[in-house]
Each structure stands twice: as structure tokens, then as C-alpha cells.
Amino acid sequence: MRFVVRRLGFFVxxxxxxxxxxxxxxxxxxxxPALALxxxxxxxxNPQSLHAIEIAFGVNKHQSLISSYFSFLGNxxxxxxxxxxxxxxxxxxxxxxxxLPWTLALVGVTTILAFVLGTLIGLVAAWRxxxxxxxxxxxxxxxxxxxxxxxxxxxxIWLFAIELGWLPQSGGYDYTxxxxxxxxxxxDAVKHSIxxxxxxxxTSIGGWILTMRNxxxxxxxxxxxxxxxxxxxxxxxxxxSYAGRNAILPNLTGFxxxxxxxxxxxxxxxxxxxxxxxxxxxxQSVENQDYALMQGLFLMIVLAVLTAILAADAATAxxxxxxxxxx
Amino acid sequence: xxxxxxGATDQLxxxxxxxxxxxxxxxxxxxxxxxxxITRNKxxxxxxxxxxxxxxxxxxxxxxxxxxxTAQTYLPGLHPSWHHLLGTTxxxxxxxxxxxxxxxxxxxxxxxxxALATVLSVLIxxxxxxxxxxxxxxxxxxxxxxxxxxxxxxxxVIAAYRKNSGLFTLVVVLGALGWSYGARQLRSQTLSLRTRxxxxxxxxxxxxxxxxxxxxxxxxxxxxIVATFxxxxxxxxxxxxxxxxxxxxxxxxxxWGTMLYWAQNGEALFAGMVWWALAPGICIALLGASxxxxxxxxxxxxxxALRVRRLERSRIPKRLPPPTQPSSTEAVLKxxxxxxxxxxxxxxxxxxxxxxxxLARGEFLAIVGESGCGKSxxxxxxxxxxxxxLPGEIxxxxxxFQGKDLVLLEERExxxxxxxxxxxxxxxxxxxxxxxxxxxxxxxDACRAHSNMSKREIEERSREVLRLVSIDPVHLHSYPHQxxxxxxxxxxxxxxxxxxxxxxxxxxxxxxxxxxxxxxLMVQIKELQERLGFAVIFVTHDMSLVSHFSDRxxxxxxxxxxxxxxxxxxxxxxxxxxxxxLLEAFPSLRGPKVRLLGIPGAPPDLARPPAGCxxxxxxxxxxxxxxxxEVPLYSVNGSLVRCVLQESQG
Numbered sequence: 001m002r003f004v005v006r007r008l009g010f011f012v013x014x015x016x017x018x019x020x021x022x023x024x025x026x027x028x029x030x031x032x033p034a035l036a037l038x039x040x041x042x043x044x045x046n047p048q049s050l051h052a053i054e055i056a057f058g059v060n061k062h063q064s065l066i067s068s069y070f071s072f073l074g075n076x077x078x079x080x081x082x083x084x085x086x087x088x089x090x091x092x093x094x095x096x097x098x099x100l101p102w103t104l105a106l107v108g109v110t111t112i113l114a115f116v117l118g119t120l121i122g123l124v125a126a127w128r129x130x131x132x133x134x135x136x137x138x139x140x141x142x143x144x145x146x147x148x149x150x151x152x153x154x155x156x157i158w159l160f161a162i163e164l165g166w167l168p169q170s171g172g173y174d175y176t177x178x179x180x181x182x183x184x185x186x187x188d189a190v191k192h193s194i195x196x197x198x199x200x201x202x203t204s205i206g207g208w209i210l211t212m213r214n215x216x217x218x219x220x221x222x223x224x225x226x227x228x229x230x231x232x233x234x235x236x237x238x239x240x241s242y243a244g245r246n247a248i249l250p251n252l253t254g255f256x257x258x259x260x261x262x263x264x265x266x267x268x269x270x271x272x273x274x275x276x277x278x279x280x281x282x283x284q285s286v287e288n289q290d291y292a293l294m295q296g297l298f299l300m301i302v303l304a305v306l307t308a309i310l311a312a313d314a315a316t317a318x319x320x321x322x323x324x325x326x327x
Numbered sequence: 328x329x330x331x332x333x334g335a336t337d338q339l340x341x342x343x344x345x346x347x348x349x350x351x352x353x354x355x356x357x358x359x360x361x362x363x364x365i366t367r368n369k370x371x372x373x374x375x376x377x378x379x380x381x382x383x384x385x386x387x388x389x390x391x392x393x394x395x396x397t398a399q400t401y402l403p404g405l406h407p408s409w410h411h412l413l414g415t416t417x418x419x420x421x422x423x424x425x426x427x428x429x430x431x432x433x434x435x436x437x438x439x440x441x442a443l444a445t446v447l448s449v450l451i452x453x454x455x456x457x458x459x460x461x462x463x464x465x466x467x468x469x470x471x472x473x474x475x476x477x478x479x480x481x482x483x484v485i486a487a488y489r490k491n492s493g494l495f496t497l498v499v500v501l502g503a504l505g506w507s508y509g510a511r512q513l514r515s516q517t518l519s520l521r522t523r524x525x526x527x528x529x530x531x532x533x534x535x536x537x538x539x540x541x542x543x544x545x546x547x548x549x550x551x552i553v554a555t556f557x558x559x560x561x562x563x564x565x566x567x568x569x570x571x572x573x574x575x576x577x578x579x580x581x582x583w584g585t586m587l588y589w590a591q592n593g594e595a596l597f598a599g600m601v602w603w604a605l606a607p608g609i610c611i612a613l614l615g616a617s618x619x620x621x622x623x624x625x626x627x628x629x630x631x632a633l634r635v636r637r638l639e640r641s642r643i644p645k646r647l648p649p650p651t652q653p654s655s656t657e658a659v660l661k662x663x664x665x666x667x668x669x670x671x672x673x674x675x676x677x678x679x680x681x682x683x684x685x686l687a688r689g690e691f692l693a694i695v696g697e698s699g700c701g702k703s704x705x706x707x708x709x710x711x712x713x714x715x716x717l718p719g720e721i722x723x724x725x726x727x728f729q730g731k732d733l734v735l736l737e738e739r740e741x742x743x744x745x746x747x748x749x750x751x752x753x754x755x756x757x758x759x760x761x762x763x764x765x766x767x768x769x770x771x772d773a774c775r776a777h778s779n780m781s782k783r784e785i786e787e788r789s790r791e792v793l794r795l796v797s798i799d800p801v802h803l804h805s806y807p808h809q810x811x812x813x814x815x816x817x818x819x820x821x822x823x824x825x826x827x828x829x830x831x832x833x834x835x836x837x838x839x840x841x842x843x844x845x846x847x848l849m850v851q852i853k854e855l856q857e858r859l860g861f862a863v864i865f866v867t868h869d870m871s872l873v874s875h876f877s878d879r880x881x882x883x884x885x886x887x888x889x890x891x892x893x894x895x896x897x898x899x900x901x902x903x904x905x906x907x908x909l910l911e912a913f914p915s916l917r918g919p920k921v922r923l924l925g926i927p928g929a930p931p932d933l934a935r936p937p938a939g940c941x942x943x944x945x946x947x948x949x950x951x952x953x954x955x956x957e958v959p960l961y962s963v964n965g966s967l968v969r970c971v972l973q974e975s976q977g
Binding site for chain 1: 472476481483486564565569591601611619743754755762765777
């Protein structure tokens with residue numbers, strides 16, 4: 001129980017740090033971009049938009065830094081991220097919620113797929129130590145894990161969309177389609193997601209393979225694995241319940257932590273593919289200097305990563321009985 | 328030490344494949360050793376060569392590049408030719424020249440960020456662990472928060488406010504956000520070092536904390552620090568390229584990321600200017616790969632478990648097998664001429680050297696000797712359980728059990744013998760029981776593997792064997808960590824008795840317990856053995872422990888049998904000088920008070936065993952002839968002794 005409370009505490013502290021960074025960065029940067037922007041816009045845009053920016057930054061000329069910080073926190077807590085300039089006059093929240101499913105479907109599914117596949121391949125590679133799989137895969141994936149996501153995305157578009165013409169080169173769906181749960185739309189969306197998904201899969205799977213392989217090699221030296229062999233269990237059972245189950249423990253946490261990295265990579269992939277997810281919208285907001293939208297999306301990304309970490313904690317508690325009791 | 332923040336993850340904070348164990352190897356190694364390690368590892372070699380090429384390009388772009396990278400003097404979109412190796416850009420610049428000039432910024436960013444992040448993670452990680460208390464609490468909280476913040480989006484936010492961020496901003500931001508992973512690892516590494524002797528002694532000597540950190544702690548973590556640097560550099564390469572690619576870098580700077588930005592804007596791939604986009608991407612990937620390969624190779628070099636070594640059988644000295652001796656028919660186990668070798672970097676090491684032994688039904692045989700004399704290797708060779716962490720291989724001999732040669736059995740046939748007829752009890756149940764399964768689970772999978780017992784029957788049998796070793800069956804569904812040390816050990820013995828096997832192999836099963844618990848467990852093992860009639864091979868380094876329990880004693884030295892006698896006989900009349908030395912090392916319970924003498928010196932290095940008698944260098948009775956030839960086993964009054972002094976008696 002104490003453990004759960006502490007984890008939730010960590011969750012809150014991290015979220016607070018992210019929000020505060022959001023508040024402080026525009027103020028602390030040389031030249032105070034927040035104020036500079038305000039004065040740049042004053043008189044050029046209508047008072048409504050000006051107010052939107054005010055909310056986004058928590059800038060208010062009648063308030064001190066401290067009190068504007070607290071009203072900023074209060075707005076965030078109530079889900080008021082202000083109004084997006086890009087999609088004026090839609091509130092930020094509406095835009096974020098529109099983009100989120102696309103990213104969740106693409107990045108979420110791909111990440112889980114990469115983790116599951118990578119873990120399996122790594123386990124088998126370590127189990128067949130010195131075999132073909134073990135000899136070829138690690139060097140290959142050391143190299144692919146150093147590949148820039150966006151470059152691979154460009155290559156994929158060039159090869160499969162332009163040269164071969166097999167798959168659509170950008171977007172999340174064909175814009176002539178109407179969005180909805182129809183077969184035509186869903187199959188079209190899936191088709192559009194293949195290339196970005198493959199890109200993310202290829203660049204992120206290597207890390208899982210390597211860490212799982214190395215974890216397993218270490219676990220295989222443990223006495224309990226030898227004991228399992230001495231018991232005459234089937235190799236399958238030894239590999240699965242003894243080696244694999246213990247080797248995956250450090251990776252569960254690593255999985256959650258590196259999710260931040262995957263999300264980052266996905267921003268670039270979505271950018272290259274013009275995929276209508278959070279990452280693409282994030283870069284749109286940067287380009288259009290739509291700071292309210294940018295902040296909202298950033299917090300959304302932080303929230304997603306933190307949720308994944310909590311989920312990984314829960315998974316660890318299920319797989320590893322020691323974490324349940326000791327704490 | 329304050330409670331760490333990331334809770335569940337903390338006990339696993341040190342990466343299981345951490346370079347830790349061999350940090351000392353690298354520390355003591357000179358540059359020549361480092362160089363040898365690099366050249367021997369192909370991945371490291373490729374990584375170093377790639378990096379060297381880029382370093383040369385970064386230093387001498389003016390000499391290598393044929394053109395001014397910014398001069399828009401050519402026709403746009405030219406195809407590759409001798410004049411333009413990679414064609415021209417959409418703005419009429421030479422792609423090849425841009426590529427070479429771009430190396431400098433990309434490399435400088437990688438190295439600078441790597442250095443900054445490494446310095447920060449060392450400072451924060453090490454001092455956090457070393458200072459402890461509130462400082463540790465705060466520093467690790469900061470580390471963990473930064474660790475989970477999505478860095479790249481944050482950098483984009485920062486870069487968005489500072490348009491066209493130059494080199495300095497990029498390095499500072501990437502470095503200031505990229506240190507947390509390394510800091511976390513360094514912290515847990517330092518924590519594990521804190522209680523080590525050499526630090527304790529430094530503290531006792533009253534050395535200043537700063538001095539201790541700088542000269543005592545840091546050198547032992549060289550490999551981890553290098554890994555931190557390489558990891559941060561790799562991240563910097565990719566992140567900087569990403570930022571430049573989406574136009575948040577300085578668009579007028581010469582870098583690969585910027586090239587990609589212009590290529591993307593110029594729709595290079597659509598317009599057929601393929602190399603404009605491909606070349607910088609490949610360079611980013613190659614630079615990243617060089618860091619990743621180095622990182623991976625360094626891991627391999629510093630933790631030998633990750634390397635695969637092959638045993639060169641041809642380098643093992645051959646000897647003719649002795650003629651097979653007639654054996655008593657009631658032998659449950661007969662080991663003939665068993666030889667086991669390990670592959671090491673300097674060639675094969677013979678750890679068990681032509682050992683013969685025989686075990687009667689229901690007999691209790693104890694194997695004693697110092698650590699490193701091959702007794703555990705012998706034990707696991709008999710059970711066919713070699714392989715990591717004892718990566719030895721049986722290179723000769725036979726292990727006859729129930730009329731079958733275990734050495735030749737296929738793994739499938741072997742599985743049928745295991746546990747039903749031959750079970751194993753290990754040194755530490757804490758390590759030998761699977762931490763994530765309950766005792767019941769671990770009994771059940773053994774039962775499932777060897778019988779068709781129903782769920783009820785398995786539960787019944789499990790309770791029954793627990794009662795045998797006096798554990799209350801309520802503990803059946805506990806996890807190993809929920810039991811006390813003594814109970815775990817008993818539970819493991821109970822597990823070994825599930826099928827009442829013919830032979831139970833025990834590897835120091837009591838050494839993890841205190842003296843009182845040791846005694847009571849020994850009494851219980853003996854009692855069970857007499858009641859159920861299984862034979863026991865019991866390895867220990869504590870001769871006095873088995874003096875009242877074993878029928879015969881096998882004294883091993885340097886991989887060979889030194890003496891094999893009835894236990895009483897050996898205690899009364901030890902014949903081998905090594906046996907005499909071992910006996911003098913333990914206090915006798917009865918009898919006159921004598922001075923306890925150890926045996927001076929240490930067992931020989933088995934990679935280079937001494938000629939003749941292996942004990943000769945430490946033997947008080949050494950004679951010239953001892954080192955002349957291999958000493959055979961002499962049979963004296965039913966004992967076997969490998970000592971020339973017994974020649975006349977034989």
C-alpha cells in the first residue's frame with residue numbers, strides 16, 4: 001500500500017514538474033519570449049485570441065509571477081488549456097482529443113508489438129546461444145537501433161510509395177472518405193498506417209531484442225535455471241517459466257521508461273507521413289507558434305508516458321511476487 | 328540511505344548485464360590491454376574505424392571536400408558523376424562537399440553532449456549515492472523525474488521559443504536533459520560499492536569524501552562511465568539530427584540534419600535527387616551505429632558472460648584411460664575416468680582430471696577440498712548440469728547410472744532419469760528456487776514432468792514431503808522469499824525427495840545456514856537417507872561437518888582425487904599430506920588440544936598445473952621425485968592415496 005502511495009506521489013511530482021517547465025520555459029528563456037509574443041500580437045489580433053494566449057502563458061499584466069503561476073496551475077487542473085490559434089476558435093482540449101486516438105492506435109499498437117516480438121526474439125536468441133539467430137541478429141539490431149526514425153520513414157516512402165506505389169505515402173486516411181466505423185474507412189486507415197508502423201517497429205524492436213537477450217543470458221547462469229534442468233523439466237518450461245519470466249522483469253520498467261523515447265520518435269514519423277496524430281499536431285503548433293496547443297499536447301505526452309509507467313509497475317507486481325510483499 | 332523513489336524498479340536498477348563485475352579488469356588494464364580487447368572484438372573494431380573516419384572528415388573538411396558547400400554555382404538536381412560524386416542539391420550545391428562539411432557539427436554535438444551528460448551523471452549519480460540521506464532522496468527524485476519526462480518533445484518546446492537554436496543551445500539542452508539514465512545506473516553501482524572493503528578502509532583512514540570519490544570510486548566504474556558517454560552521444564546524434572530535420576536547428580548551419588531538412592523541403596526524393604536525401608541520412612545512421620557498436624562491444628568486453636567461447640579439445644593433454652576395474656554389482660553410480668574442461672581466453676583448463684569413483688546403494692559419500700579444487704564441477708558433471716555458470720564440458724570418461732552412460736544420453740532420455748532417480752540439492756535455496764513461483768508451483772512442475780499425478784495427488788505428495796523435512800504444509804503456497812533461510816533449504820530437500828530417487832547430489836546444502844541449523848539439518852538428512860535408502864554425494868569444504876555422517880570421504884585437490892577412504896579411517900589415519908593439512912585446519916571435538924595449522928599457499932592455477940604431484944609446492948614432505956612424474960593412486964589398506972610416500976606400503 002505504501003508502495004502504491006509512493007508511486008502515485010511520484011506521478012504527481014513528475015506531472016507538476018512538466019507543468020512547471022511549461023510555465024517557466026517561455027519566461028526563463030533569454031528575452032522572455034512570452035512577453036515578447038504578447039506585445040507582438042497586441043493590436044494585431046482580436047482581443048479574444050489575445051486572451052487565449054494569456055491563458056496559455058498565464059500572462060497577466062496585473063498579476064505577479066507567483067500568482068499568475070497559480071492561476072496557470074488552476075487552469076491546467078481544470079483542463080483549461082486555452083484556445084488553439086491554429087484551429088481557432090476551438091479549445092485546445094478538443095484538438096488534442098481528436099488527434100489522440102490516431103497516435104494511440106499507431107504508436108501504442110506498434111510499441112506493444114515491438115516489445116512483445118523483441119522480447120520473444122531476444123529470449124529465443126539467448127536460449128539458442130551461439131546459434132544462427134544469436135549470431136546474426138544482435139549486430140543487425142545494434143545498427144538499426146541507431147537509425148534515425150525520420151530517415152527510415154523517408155526511405156520507406158520513397159521505396160514503397162513512390163518507386164513501387166504499393167502503399168499511400170502520407171496521411172492517416174484518404175480524405176475523400178468520411179470518418180467513421182465503416183469497412184472502407186477502417187481498411188483505408190490500416191493501409192495508411194502500415195508504413196509508419198513498420199518504421200517505428202524496425203527502429204524500436206532492436207532495443208528490446210538486445211536487452212532481453214542480455215538479461216536472459218545473465219538469468220541462464222542462475223541456480224534456479226540449473227535446478228529446473230536438474231528437475232528434468234521440458235526445455236520449453238525452463239525457457240518460459242524460469243528463464244523468461246525472470247529475464248523480463250527489468251525490461252518491464254525499461255519498456256515504460258523508453259516509451260518516452262518511442263513517442264519522441266513517433267513525432268518525427270508522424271511529421272514525415274503527415275499522420276494526423278498528436279506528434280504531427282505538435283509540430284504544427286510549433287510551426288504556427290500556437291503555444292497553447294503545444295503546451296496541451298506536451299502535457300498529453302507526459303501523461304501518456306506516466307500512465308504507461310504505472311501500468312508497467314502494475315505488471316511488475318503481477319509477475320514478481322517479491323515487489324508485492326517487501327514494500 | 329533514503330528510500331529510492333522508483334520503488335519496484337529499484338532492486339533491478341543495476342542492469343543485469345551491467346559491466347560491473349569486470350570493471351576491475353579494465354581498471355587494472357593498461358591501454359595496451361584495452362587496445363587488444365578492441366581489436367579482438369569485430370564490433371568494436373568496426374565502431375572505432377567508423378568513428379576515426381568521421382573524426383578525420385570533421386578535422387580536415389577543407390582539404391577533402393572538392394567544393395565550397397554553400398556555393399550555389401552548379402545546375403540544380405544534377406545526377407551523380409565524376410564531377411559531383413553524389414550529384415547536386417536542388418539549389419545547385421555539391422552534395423558530397425556539403426556532406427563532408429556537415430560532419431563537423433554533427434560530431435561536435437555528439438561528443439560535447441556525451442561529455443556534458445557524462446559529467447553531470449557522474450556528479451549527480453555518484454554524489455547522490457555517496458552522500459546518502461536527504462541529498463540522495465532529492466537528487467534521485469530529480470533524476471527519476473527527468474528520466475521519465477519525454478525529453479525530445481521538451482527539447483522541441485524549448486527550441487520553439489528559441490528559433491534557430493545554435494550549437495551552444497543545442498548542446499546545453501541535450502546535455503542537461505540526457506544525463507538521468509546514466510546517473511541512475513551510476514548511483515546504484517556506487518551504492519553497491521559503498522560497503523566494499525576498500526572504501527571502508529579509505530573511510531577509516533579518514534580520507535576526504537572528494538578524494539574517495541575521485542580516486543577510489545570512479546576508477547572502478549570506468550566501463551559504466553564509458554557506456555554513459557556512448558549512450559548520450561548516440562542520443563545526441565539522433566536528437567540533434569531530428570531537431571535540424573524539422574527545422575528547429577539553424578537552417579544556415581552545415582550539418583547532416585540541416586541537409587535533410589532542405590532535402591525534404593526541396594522534395595528531393597520526388598524530384599529524383601535521391602542522394603541529396605540518402606547521403607546525410609546514411610551518415611547519421613553510420614555515426615550513430617559507430618557509437619552503438621562501441622557501446623555493445625564494450626558491454627561484451629567488460630562482461631565475459633556475453634561472449635561465447637569454444638573449447639579447443641585438441642589442446643587438452645591426452646592420456647590413456649586406465650583399464651576398467653571390475654565393480655561390485657550393487658553400485659548405484661560408477662564414474663570412470665571423468666574429465667571436464669573449461670574454455671578460457673587462454674585455452675582450455677582441465678578442472679576435473681580423470682576421476683574414478685563408485686557409489687554403493689544407500690551410501691553416503693562426501694567430497695571435500697578447498698574452493699577451486701573441482702569438487703562442484705565434478706558434481707555437476709555427474710548430473711550432466713554443466714553449462715553456464717559452470718561452462719565446463721565433459722571431454723572424456725563415463726558416468727554409469729542404472730546401467731546407462733549419462734554422458735552419452737540424449738537430453739530427452741536424460742530428462743527421464745532426472746529427479747525421478749537422480750535429484751539435486753544446491754548450495755543456496757535463495758538462488759536455486761525460482762523467485763517468481765511458489766514452492767507448490769515448483770513441486771508441481773517437477774511432478775507434471777515425470778508423472779500423470781492428478782492435481783490432488785500432487786498437492787498431497789507435496790504436503791507429505793514437506794512434512795518429511797518438518798515444514799508445516801501451510802507454507803506450501805508461499806514464495807521462496809517468504810520463507811526463512813533454514814526453511815528454504817529444507818523445502819529444497821523436500822523437493823528433491825518428491826520421487827524418492829536412488830541418488831541425491833548435494834552441493835554444500837548447509838553452508839548458507841548458521842552452525843546450529845547446520846547440525847540439525849545434517850541429522851535430518853542422515854535420518855531421511857537411512858529411512859528412504861537413497862545414496863548421497865555430499866560436497867563440502869567443511870570436513871568436520873560430515874565426519875559423523877558420511878561412509879566414505881573423497882579428498883580432491885586440483886581436479887584430481889588425492890585420497891579416497893572410509894571416513895573413520897581418514898580421520899584416524901590421514902595418509903595424503905593434503906588430507907593431513909585439511910584435518911589440522913579444523914578443531915577436533917574430542918582428543919588433545921593441538922595448534923590449528925592451515926595449509927600455507929593456495930591451490931595451483933589449473934591452466935598451468937605443476938609437473939608431477941600437484942600438491943608438491945605446498946607439501947611439507949616434498950621430495951625430489953615428487954615433481955618428476957605424475958603420481959598414480961596407490962591402494963593402501965582399502966584406501967586410495969595419490970602420494971609417493973605410500974609407494975612402499977602399496
